[in-house]
Amino acid sequence: MKTDLVNKINQSTAHRKSRVYLSNYIIRHEELLNEFISIAFDIQNENHVKAFWSLEFVCEKKLKLFTPYLDSFCEVLPKIKDDSAVRPATKICMFLAKSNHRKNGISLSQGQEHHFIEALIDRLIQDEKVASKVYAMKALFVLGKKYDWVHEELKTIIEQDYSNHTAAYQAATRNLLKKLNK
Numbered sequence: 001m002k003t004d005l006v007n008k009i010n011q012s013t014a015h016r017k018s019r020v021y022l023s024n025y026i027i028r029h030e031e032l033l034n035e036f037i038s039i040a041f042d043i044q045n046e047n048h049v050k051a052f053w054s055l056e057f058v059c060e061k062k063l064k065l066f067t068p069y070l071d072s073f074c075e076v077l078p079k080i081k082d083d084s085a086v087r088p089a090t091k092i093c094m095f096l097a098k099s100n101h102r103k104n105g106i107s108l109s110q111g112q113e114h115h116f117i118e119a120l121i122d123r124l125i126q127d128e129k130v131a132s133k134v135y136a137m138k139a140l141f142v143l144g145k146k147y148d149w150v151h152e153e154l155k156t157i158i159e160q161d162y163s164n165h166t167a168a169y170q171a172a173t174r175n176l177l178k179k180l181n182k
Helices: 004-011 016-028 030-041 048-061 063-079 083-101 110-125 130-143 148-164 167-180
Strands: none
Touching: 004 016, 004 030, 004 048, 016 030, 016 048, 030 048, 030 063, 048 063, 048 083, 063 083, 063 110, 083 110, 083 130, 110 130, 110 148, 130 148, 130 167, 148 167
8 A cells, every 4th residue: 555655746747836836735634754764765666766856956955864873874875876866966965065064054074975986987977967967077077075085086087088969068167177177
């Protein structure tokens, strides 16, 4: 028997309005967060991608709700293969990196930071969609403020890849290279 949450996820679509509706539902019913995250992190689950779509908005609005799940997220992050889940997962990494860098933000452990760095670098060197790569670059840029070697690695990767990508990727890369060369 499917739960009400599973039915809501099943009925959700890729449309922003649908994703926002589901994220607001989860925020209003925090007691469902554990089940919701279990679905998102279960890459064999037919609703895993749909759950990630809305999890992105949950994290954008209330990132602190996600902190108990950081270690599990670190474990599942490199296993996510579906492009439709990779993009929101990478964007969540960007939210976490930015929050980690702010005073009164979420504090990532050094191990979690290293998991993110490794997974994000892998995303950059793999054949991923532009949006995922851009979020990975932005997250790595922030994490590189703490770990100098990350900026050097990031710079090398994006310079080597520059000519192999779309105009959108090249524009994002140019902006990031300006920041890295300051």
